[in-house]
Amino acid sequence: MGKVHGSLARAGKVKGQCPKVEKQEKKKKQCGRAKKRLQYNRRFVNAVESFGGKRKMNPSPAGKSG
Numbered sequence: 001m002g003k004v005h006g007s008l009a010r011a012g013k014v015k016g017q018c019p020k021v022e023k024q025e026k027k028k029k030q031c032g033r034a035k036k037r038l039q040y041n042r043r044f045v046n047a048v049e050s051f052g053g054k055r056k057m058n059p060s061p062a063g064k065s066g
Contacts, residue, residue, distance in 0.1 A: 030038055 029035070
């Protein structure tokens with residue numbers, strides 16, 4: 001059998017220590033066509049041109065490549 005990292009007596013220690021916070025009621029998120037419309041407007045229509053130019057979706061850290 002494989003070894004367990006740490007004893008199982010400490011399992012869930014942090015979750016047990018944290019104070020219980022009730023979930024807040026939130027507005028329903030848009031889905032489908034309405035969500036795509038929201039994304040488009042946020043990204044392209046009322047986007048402010050920043051000093052770095054166009055923002056990439058998944059940027060890799062700047063520096064030496066390869």
